[in-house]
Amino acid sequence: MAEPLLTVRNLRVEFPTRKGTLVAVDDISLSIAPGEVLGVVGESGAGKSMTGAAIIGLIEPPGRVASGEILLDGRRIDNLSYDEMRKIRGKEIGAIFQDPLTSLNPLYRVSRQLVETIMTHLDLTVKQARARALDLLKEVGIPAAEERLDHYPHQFSGGMRQRVVIALALCAEPRLIIADEPTTALDVSIQAQIITLLKRLCSEHQTAIMLVTHDMGVIAETADRVAVMYAGRIAEIGPVQDVIKRARHPYTEGLMGAIPTIGGRHELLTQIDGSMPRLTAIPEGCAFHPRCPQAHFKCHTVRPDLIGDASHSASCWLMERQASGSVGADAGQEGGR
Amino acid sequence: MTDALLKVDNLVRHFDVSPPWLNRVIERRPKSVVKAVDGIGFEIGRGETFSLVGESGCGKSTVARLVVGLYNPTAGTLEFDGIDISSGAARARNRGAQRRMQMIFQDPYASLNPRWRVTDIVAEPIRFNKLVSGDAAIRVRVGELLEQVGLSAADGEKYPHEFSGGQRQRVSIARALAGSPEFLVCDEPTSALDVSVQAQILNLMKKLQRELGLTYLFISHDLAVVYHVSTKVGVMYLGRLVEWGETEVIFNAPRHPYTRMLLDAIPDLDMSGRARTPVAGEVPSPIDPPSGCAFHPRCPLATDRCRSEAPKPVSVGAAMVACHAVEENRLPEWHG
Numbered sequence: 188m189a190e191p192l193l194t195v196r197n198l199r200v201e202f203p204t205r206k207g208t209l210v211a212v213d214d215i216s217l218s219i220a221p222g223e224v225l226g227v228v229g230e231s232g233a234g235k236s237m238t239g240a241a242i243i244g245l246i247e248p249p250g251r252v253a254s255g256e257i258l259l260d261g262r263r264i265d266n267l268s269y270d271e272m273r274k275i276r277g278k279e280i281g282a283i284f285q286d287p288l289t290s291l292n293p294l295y296r297v298s299r300q301l302v303e304t305i306m307t308h309l310d311l312t313v314k315q316a317r318a319r320a321l322d323l324l325k326e327v328g329i330p331a332a333e334e335r336l337d338h339y340p341h342q343f344s345g346g347m348r349q350r351v352v353i354a355l356a357l358c359a360e361p362r363l364i365i366a367d368e369p370t371t372a373l374d375v376s377i378q379a380q381i382i383t384l385l386k387r388l389c390s391e392h393q394t395a396i397m398l399v400t401h402d403m404g405v406i407a408e409t410a411d412r413v414a415v416m417y418a419g420r421i422a423e424i425g426p427v428q429d430v431i432k433r434a435r436h437p438y439t440e441g442l443m444g445a446i447p448t449i450g451g452r453h454e455l456l457t458q459i460d461g462s463m464p465r466l467t468a469i470p471e472g473c474a475f476h477p478r479c480p481q482a483h484f485k486c487h488t489v490r491p492d493l494i495g496d497a498s499h500s501a502s503c504w505l506m507e508r509q510a511s512g513s514v515g516a517d518a519g520q521e522g523g524r
Numbered sequence: 525m526t527d528a529l530l531k532v533d534n535l536v537r538h539f540d541v542s543p544p545w546l547n548r549v550i551e552r553r554p555k556s557v558v559k560a561v562d563g564i565g566f567e568i569g570r571g572e573t574f575s576l577v578g579e580s581g582c583g584k585s586t587v588a589r590l591v592v593g594l595y596n597p598t599a600g601t602l603e604f605d606g607i608d609i610s611s612g613a614a615r616a617r618n619r620g621a622q623r624r625m626q627m628i629f630q631d632p633y634a635s636l637n638p639r640w641r642v643t644d645i646v647a648e649p650i651r652f653n654k655l656v657s658g659d660a661a662i663r664v665r666v667g668e669l670l671e672q673v674g675l676s677a678a679d680g681e682k683y684p685h686e687f688s689g690g691q692r693q694r695v696s697i698a699r700a701l702a703g704s705p706e707f708l709v710c711d712e713p714t715s716a717l718d719v720s721v722q723a724q725i726l727n728l729m730k731k732l733q734r735e736l737g738l739t740y741l742f743i744s745h746d747l748a749v750v751y752h753v754s755t756k757v758g759v760m761y762l763g764r765l766v767e768w769g770e771t772e773v774i775f776n777a778p779r780h781p782y783t784r785m786l787l788d789a790i791p792d793l794d795m796s797g798r799a800r801t802p803v804a805g806e807v808p809s810p811i812d813p814p815s816g817c818a819f820h821p822r823c824p825l826a827t828d829r830c831r832s833e834a835p836k837p838v839s840v841g842a843a844m845v846a847c848h849a850v851e852e853n854r855l856p857e858w859h860g
């Protein structure tokens with residue numbers, strides 16, 4: 188199997204706050220191979236964006252990477268200087284942020300922003316860069332791209348702005364793309380177009396992608412593996428079909444049950460009652476236990492690490508019963524690949 | 525028939541997006557206008573949820589912004605509970621009407637003041653509408669609202685940047701609810717939320733509707749969500765409504781070829797290998813829309829008439845449809 192392009196080991200991200208230290212990402216390990224898409228889903232506030240931000244070295248102070256390592260192609264990148272990291276960002280790692288405003292400057296025409304970014308990373312003339320910018324806008328499905336190129340961000344619709352951000356992230360052909368909710372504001376048809384584009388990058392250029400999204404349909408269609416996050420940790424990780432069809436963690440099960448479907452009208456949608464704990468007050472034992480229908484004694488006191496086999500594991504004590512006898516030794520690490 | 529709370533008639537909004545005057549002269553470029561909303565009309569009954577769906581850029585947010593008065597219409601009328609709110613002047617005369625509506629924006633980042641604490645953000649409509657008096661009472665009410673959207677009362681002390689994307693979206697929902705509106709315009713209110721929190725919020729919105737009779741104009745690209753929340757659905761294409769009517773009818777017996785295409789494009793969770801039918805063709809530009817029926821370049825049923833004559837909406841059963849094929853009775857069966 189291919190060597191991973193990205194390896195994250197025991198990552199921990201902290202924020203000192205008035206109420207004590209908030210652990211936004213707690214001991215996360217994962218890896219992505221070239222040409223692979225790792226989907227990341229989970230409760231709002233679980234630490235998905237923070238994990239992505241840590242990988243590209245953009246955690247804003249007072250937040251900080253408290254421990255762990257991040258390797259790109261076997262090389263540590265979590266301890267690089269600001270300038271070294273800036274060279275990697277954009278060129279080696281492309282980022283699509285959840286918040287399009289952090290990537291787009293409202294005062295500049297879209298053409299200027301694209302051309303500048305392209306010229307920073309690729310050795311092209313202004314004219315060539317402009318042609319490439321135009322191609323990119325077409326690739327992400329902006330109609331009348333020639334005319335749109337010189338518009339300001341506010342003249343685009345929400346979904347169009349999101350696509351401009353995608354074009355920006357792709358412009359230097361990075362080897363790793365961190366895509367944080369790239370398709371949230373997009374309708375199904377444009378979504379399909381973006382997904383096809385991302386998949387083509389994976390197969391033709393061996394691009395690795397970390398895809399954060401709430402849309403299980405998108406995950407099912409795009410991702411090879413999926414990690415489910417809850418309260419700063421990985422609750423479950425495995426091949427996408429296994430996780431969707433044979434969820435092992437009760438939180439994943441609840442999440443799958445809450446997906447609305449067309450047909451069969453219920454008055455109310457299924458929800459997981461209660462809410463995620465505050466990250467400054469994560470309960471002892473399993474962080475999900477106050478909401479878990481299957482919580483038992485051990486869950487209240489001892490925190491489960493990832494248990495399971497090489498490909499599919501969950502941090503839940505129920506796994507111990509199911510897999511009695513099978514390996515659980517790799518706990519704390521993502522199952523090997 | 526329920527009485528209409530909002531009446532929209534022949535609403536139009538164009539944007540001038542011409543290059544600067546000098547470029548136009550030098551490069552001989554013409555003036556260009558985006559026909560973002562180009563003549564749409566619908567009614568929302570009291571206590572109902574009317575949803576707008578359609579591809580990115582078709583004009584949904586523009587309709588929402590016209591309804592709450594953030595844009596003035598180029599033409600057409602808007603009436604809220606019998607009160608004319610079509611222009612800025614009319615709204616100024618009827619501030620009472622304005623107070624009865626709130627909006628949840630598509631982009632929660634842009635709509636929250638970064639320098640205010642969340643408590644003050646959520647308290648603002650309470651103070652403005654003088655719903656609760658006394659700082660302590662206001663703080664209690666804000667705490668309640670934050671808990672209703674799945675945050676904790678203590679989160680009120682934080683600033684917007686201390687929240688994740690979905691948490692910020694919930695702050696803007698709490699703020700919209702704080703004004704105790706009768707009418708709520710929700711532009712992609714749950715798109716940044718995971719499905720479980722989304723279910724909590726949608727259930728809360730339904731509960732408030734049942735208990736307080738709220739009326740919603742709802743925008744979402746997630747058709748399953750739309751199916752769950754809506755009483756009626758309107759399908760937009762390039763600034764116009766092409767089909768609208770009862771939710772069950774639109775989803776179970778769609779007639780317009782575009783509506784059918786949208787429903788066929790819904791991704792499949794089972795991933796049984798069935799590739800979803802991609803929506804064929806490119807979205808045309810609202811700057812230079814196709815002649816006749818704007819959908820004709822992508823429509824499998826297009827004829828010469830479609831290329832030259834814009835179809836007028838006709839009523840078919842419980843829905844309105846603007847399509848020549850429907851009118852000419854040459855529509856294939858829907859696979860259902």
Ligand SMILES: Nc1ncnc2c1ncn2[C@@H]1O[C@H](COP(=O)(O)OP(=O)(O)OP(=O)(O)O)[C@@H](O)[C@H]1O
Pocket residue numbers: 202204209211229230231232233234235236237238250285466685686687688689690691716717718
């Ligand atoms: N500047 C900050 N100060 C303190 N806490 C923060 C800050 N930024 C984020 N957090 C907290 O860190 C946690 C993780 O945030 P993150 O943005 O990674 O969530 P997420 O999983 O991406 O959620 P969403 O799906 O809502 O975008 C959140 O609970 C949030 O409240």
Ligand SMILES: Nc1ncnc2c1ncn2[C@@H]1O[C@H](COP(=O)(O)OP(=O)(O)OP(=O)(O)O)[C@@H](O)[C@H]1O
Pocket residue numbers: 341342343344345346347372374539540541558559560579580581582583584585586587630810
């Ligand atoms: N202030 C503006 N100036 C110029 N053009 C605009 C402006 N606001 C919107 N438009 C244009 O009007 C059209 C409709 O935009 P709108 O935001 O209503 O789309 P939408 O249906 O909400 O799309 P999305 O699903 O992507 O949010 C788009 O072509 C957009 O570029």
Ligand code: SF4
Pocket residue numbers: 436437438473474475476477479480481482483486491502503504505
């Ligand atoms: S460890 Fe216990 S509380 Fe946690 S998810 Fe598993 S069964 Fe539920």
Ligand code: SF4
Pocket residue numbers: 780781782817818819820823824825826827830835846847848849850
């Ligand atoms: S009017 Fe013609 S082109 Fe338009 S949707 Fe109907 S059949 Fe298709």
Ligand SMILES: [Mg+2]
Pocket residue numbers: 235236237285367688689690
């Ligand atoms: Mg996020």
Ligand SMILES: [Mg+2]
Pocket residue numbers: 344345346584585586630711
């Ligand atoms: Mg919009």
